[in-house]
Amino acid sequence: MRSASSLGSAMVALTVARLASVAATFLAGVVAARLLTPAEVGVAGVGLTVGWAVAIAANGGLNIAAVIHLGERAEPRETIVARFIGYLIGSLAVALALTAAVAPLVGALVLERQAPWLFFAAAVLGGATIGYELTGALLLGLEQRRSYVIADLLRSGATLGLTALVLVWLSRSSSGYVLATGLGVIVPAAFAVFMLRRATGSLRPRFESAHFKRTMKLGMAGQVGNVLTFLNLRFDLLLVPAFVALDQAGIYFVTTRVAEVIGQASTAASSMLFPHVAAQTDRSDTSTTERASRLTLLATLLSGAVLAALGSFILGLFFGPIYVAGTSTLLILLVGMLPLALSRVLAADLKGRGRPGLVSIGTGIGAVVTVVADVILIPLWGIRGAAVASVLAYTVSAVILVVQYRRVSGGRVLLLLPRPSDVMDVVRMVRSRVGRR
Structure with a gap:
């Protein structure tokens, strides 16, 4: 099993890759x-959300089940991967x-009109996302962390390059x-498929009904939580344009994308931590989770402070003067x-x-808070109300998950919070990564 130090190094590498992805996504948003127009950006936010x-609905929790199956090591990895490739084909059909x-x-x-090309593009995005998430989960389950990081970097460059190409030369529109x-x-996703082929020797899909039933039962238990998490994070992108003008929806979409810049440390940590914990032989060990939590919260706090100080400047310089109106909303989201x-x-x-x-319990209650708070606060305070609703929902979910974690693992809550020595820990890991280059 990989050591906690190796996991921390991998988390740093993936965080760097995620930051590159965010930079590319940020620049794509600038383009x-x-x-x-802000109204067209708002419409695009609806298409992206769909x-x-x-x-996430058509995925069926396959990425969760894939990591758990590979972590159990009960069957040859080639067999497990082949089965999930077969399930991927079915998920794509469901997505369509x-x-x-x-x-x-x-x-x-939401739009008060039909937009067939917008939803065609949404179908392409949905299918591509399913493919990338499942093949990426298989790479992580196989402990192909380097390949996963490279795939994430490829997504960065491809997203930025294709956004510029399509909007400038093909279709200057929300779709x-x-x-x-x-x-x-x-x-x-195509790169991940190639690397899976190299790792396993074959990607010929397989389908076994008994295994599929067990997989779906396992995956859906976690997928409910994923769906509810999505509602916490993205449902406001549908409610805002339904309650306010589309130009305000465009400003809110931009502020949410900017705020997400500092969320990359936590997405990287969770991506690496899940398969690590799943493969642990000592089920009572909480040291890796505690360390991951401290470093993640520290990185989030520091980067959030910098972004808060520069938020108005960034919105005006990169996106245009009209988006400066979203500064207060951005601060709330941070x-x-x-x-x-x-x-x-x-x-x-x-x-x-x-x-x-x-997880589903915590995110489910948070999703209820999201919907109720959005319906109440958006008509009152506009996009700032949507941001306040997000903060309330995230906080409720966090409190519930802390209680559940303490009950299941027996870990100490205070060990999840940053301490001064963690600052040097971050510096050492970054220097370690830089020294290898």
């Missing part, structure tokens, strides 16, 4: 904001059907922005990044311990 929603079903409803209720994002995700980071780390730990249902 879109400069070439499209694509992500379809992906779901998009066709929800597109008319979202068009009528073009969504399509470019989907095409950018296809590139790393506050919510701390409980969100803690939630992601603890959710990864609980899933790795085979308790994804507990």
Whole structure:
């Protein structure tokens, strides 16, 4: 098994890759904001949200089940990978059907018009996301961490390059922005498939009904939590354009993307921590989770402080003067990044311990808070109300997951919080990564 130090180094590498991805996504958003009107950016936010929603619904928890199956080492890894490739094909078909079903409803209720090209692009994004998430989970389950990091870097370059290409040369529209994002995700998914082929020798799909039933039972227990987490993170991108003008929705979409910059440390930590905990022989060991939590919260706090100081400047310089109106909304969203980071780390730990249902409880209650608070606060305070609702939901979920983590693992809550020595720990890990280059 990889040591905690090796895991920390991998987390740093993936965080760097995720930051590169965020930088590319940020610049892609800048290109879109400069070439499209705020209202068109708001429409694009709806299309992106539909694509992500379809992906998470059609996924069925296969990525969770894949990591757990590979962590158990009960069967040859080639057999496990072949089965999940077969399941991937079925998920793609489900994603297409779901998009066709929800597109008319979202068009009528949110946009008040039908937008077939927008939802076609959303279908491409949904399918690409499913492929990337499942093949990426298989790479992590096989402990192919370097390949996973490279795939993440490929997504960065492809997303930025294709956004510029599509919006400048092919289709300067909200649907073009969504399509470019989907095409950018296809590139790393194809690379992941190639690396899986090298690691296992064959990707010929297999389907076994008995195994599929067990897989779905295992995956869906955690997927409920993923769906509810999605509602916590993205549901406001549908509610905001339904309650306020589309130009305000565009400003809110941009501020959420900027705030997500500091969330990359927690997504990297959770991606690496889940398979690590799943493969632990000592189920009572909490040291890796505690260390991951401390470093993640520290990185989130420091980067959030920098972004808060520069938020207004960044919005005006990169996106344009009209987006400066989202500064107060951005500051509120940055506050919510701390409980969100803690939630992601603890959710990864609980899933790795085979308790994804507990994650679903925490995120489910948070999702209810999201919907109720959004419906109440958006009409009152506009996009700032949506940001406040997000902070409330993230905090509630974090508190519940802390309680569940303490009950299941017996770990001490105070050990999850940063301490002064962690600052030097971060510096040493970064220097270690830089020294290898």
